[in-house]
Each structure stands twice: as structure tokens, then as C-alpha cells.
Amino acid sequence: MGAVLPLLALRAFTEAARLGSLKAAAEHMGVTPGAISQQIRQLEDRLGVTLLLRGRHGVQLSDAGARLFPGLSRGFGQIENALLELESFTHEQTLTISTVPSFASTWLVPRLGDFSARHPDIEVRVEASARLVDFQRERIDIALRHGLGQYPGLESIPLMAPVLLPVASPRLLAEGPPINSPQDCLNYPLLHDTERADWPLWLQAHGVEADSRSQRGASYDEDLLLLRAAASGQGIALVQDNHAQEDLHNGRLVVALDRPWPSRFAYYLVTRKEALKRAQVQAFIEWITQQAGAA
Structure with a gap:
């Protein structure tokens, strides 16, 4: 056959x-059926035998193919198992953190150097995304989320509850309806960050069922821009608060409604219960709770 094995054709x-x-086979390998057929024909030409018998309902092994298939199947199975073991080993050394972009850029990432210095053997990977994490399908070890701590089937650890103030220009409030309760804020345009999650959660934390009005309004990716938009009466x-x-x-600006901050509206560390057994996860939990306490 020669020194170089036609691995693609064998696969x-x-x-x-x-x-x-x-x-x-083409769908499994991510190629076209024509490419599969060509590879098999080239392999048959090289070996000088017919390996597959093509029929109306698919393909069947020839006598020569039946002798070749078991060994190749075992070989590719061993290769796949070896790669899975390597992937599992690599995952054990990597800690994948998911959090929203704003929290990643302003709070988490500037502090991660300290964690890496303390734990140089742990490779941290940060995924900045506002979407929900599917812990069953995704290789995410920890999610850091701003919410009310309601994460069914998962372990959640409260980290910190930064106070968010509803602020607006004095003129806007003077010319509009009075605000005596959180519900009254819905009578005004609401300004959002890019995730558009804070207003619905803030209202819910105050016992208000948020409706479609809580999602309307312009959004900005920085607090500075939000402040400028509010000061201009938008x-x-x-x-x-800081x-x-x-x-x-x-x-x-003035505070539109001065109410005690609901402590359950906070940043939470969320993970699967079984992930708590990993030393890397425990190390990160210990570190971030210390960082949150010092913030």
C-alpha cells in the first residue's frame, strides 16, 4: 500500500x-456524498479490491470490506477515545466563566490577574455573553449573573449587591406624572444598558410585575452614556450609585424614587452542584467571594 496511509479515505x-x-457518512463527516464516494473509490483503486457494494437502499460490505472493517472500526474508536481523554484532561485544567459583557469588562477582568497569580496552574477562560447558560449542554463551569437568585436546579452563591439608583433630570420629573412607587416609573421612558435586564429585575424585586414598557427605550453600553441621556431628559x-x-x-440629576435597596437583587455565582467538587471551582469561589467582600 505504501508508507502513507490514506486516513481520510479509510475514515x-x-x-x-x-x-x-x-x-x-457525509453528514457525519461534514462533507458531500460525492466526496465520500470519491475517497472510497480511490481507496478501492489503491487496494485493488471492491470494499462496498452500492445498491438502491445504501451500501453493503463486500467480502474484502468485511475483513477490513472490524480492524478499522476498532482503530478509529481508539483514536476517538484518546481524543476524548485529552479533551477531558484539558477541561480539568481550564475554568470557563460566563458573565455579561459589562461585568466582565468593568469588574471581573481587571481582577483576574490576581487569581492567576495565586493559581498559576488554572487556566481561566471568560465568555462574555448576556444569554442564558445551558449547563447541561455547554462546557461552562461558572456563570456570574445579576438577578434575583432564582436558578432552579443549580447552586447559587450571592456575591454583592451594588445599589442601582433610578435617576432622571429634574425638569423631566417636574413636567411628568408623580413617582410615588416603583410602578410609577413605567409612566416614563426607561433607559437601559445593553443587556436590558436591570429594569425588569429591579421592578420584580420591588414586587412589580414588569410589562412590555419595562423593555422599551434606548440602550447604552456604558453608565456614563446612560447618565448623559438621563441628564438630557430622555x-x-x-x-x-457611585x-x-x-x-x-x-x-x-435627581433620584426619581428613594427606596431601600432589595438585597436579593445582586450578583450571583451560579454553577452545577457536581461542579462544586472540582478543586478549581472551589478555588475560584473562595477568591471571588473575597474580592466581592472587598469591593
Whole structure:
């Protein structure tokens, strides 16, 4: 046969024989049926034998193919198992964290150098996304989310509850209807961050069933832009209290509604119960709870 094994052709033959179909083999390998057929023909030409008998209902092994298939099937199975073991080993050394982009850029990433210095053997991978995490299908170890702590079937650890103030320009509030309760904020345009999650959660934390009005309004990717939009009278913004202090002091903004902050509206570390057994996960939990306590 020669020194160089035609691995692609051998794999095409093995999958076609296992599945009994050139089309099914092509779908499994991510190529066209024509490519599978060509690879098998080239292999047959090289070996000088017919390996597959093509019929109306698929393909069947010839006598020569039946002698070749078991060994190849075992060989490719061993290769796949070896790759799975390597992937599992690599995953054990990697900690994958999912969080929303704003929290990743402003809080988590600037602090991760400290974690890496303390745990140089743990490789941290950050996925910045606002979408929900499917822990059953995705290789995510930990999700950091801002919410009410309601994560059925998962373990959640409260980290910190930064106070968000509803702020607006004095003129907007003077010319609009009075705000005596969280529900009254819905009578105004609401200004959002890019995730558009804070207003619905803030209202829910105060016992208000958020309707479609809680999702309407312009969105901005930074608190500074939210503050400028609110100061110009575009609506009410929810921003961290320390970010709004200068504008509140200068009178450009006022607090639209002064209510005690609901402590359950916080940042949470969310993970699967079985993930808590991993030393890497425990190390990160210990580190981030210390960081949150010092924030």
C-alpha cells in the first residue's frame, strides 16, 4: 500500500460501512456524498479490491470490506477515545466563566490577574455573553449573573449587591406624572444598558410585575452614556450609585424614587452542584467571594 496511509479515505469507508449510507457518512463527516464516494473509490483503486457494494437502499460490505472493517472500526474508536481523554484532561485544567459583557469588562477582568497569580496552574477562560447558560449542554463551569437568585436546579452563591439608583433630570420629573412607587416609573421612558435586564429585575424585586414598557427605550453600553441621556431628559436610568454621585451633587440629576435597596437583587455565582467538587471551582469561589467582600 505504501508508507502513507490514506486516513481520510479509510475514515470515509469506515463511516459509510458503519452507517450503511454514503449520505449519512457525509453528514457525519461534514462533507458531500460525492466526496465520500470519491475517497472510497480511490481507496478501492489503491487496494485493488471492491470494499462496498452500492445498491438502491445504501451500501453493503463486500467480502474484502468485511475483513477490513472490524480492524478499522476498532482503530478509529481508539483514536476517538484518546481524543476524548485529552479533551477531558484539558477541561480539568481550564475554568470557563460566563458573565455579561459589562461585568466582565468593568469588574471581573481587571481582577483576574490576581487569581492567576495565586493559581498559576488554572487556566481561566471568560465568555462574555448576556444569554442564558445551558449547563447541561455547554462546557461552562461558572456563570456570574445579576438577578434575583432564582436558578432552579443549580447552586447559587450571592456575591454583592451594588445599589442601582433610578435617576432622571429634574425638569423631566417636574413636567411628568408623580413617582410615588416603583410602578410609577413605567409612566416614563426607561433607559437601559445593553443587556436590558436591570429594569425588569429591579421592578420584580420591588414586587412589580414588569410589562412590555419595562423593555422599551434606548440602550447604552456604558453608565456614563446612560447618565448623559438621563441628564438630557430622555428618560429614567438605573445606574450604580457611585457613578451618579457627581451629577446628583451638581443637580443635573435627581433620584426619581428613594427606596431601600432589595438585597436579593445582586450578583450571583451560579454553577452545577457536581461542579462544586472540582478543586478549581472551589478555588475560584473562595477568591471571588473575597474580592466581592472587598469591593
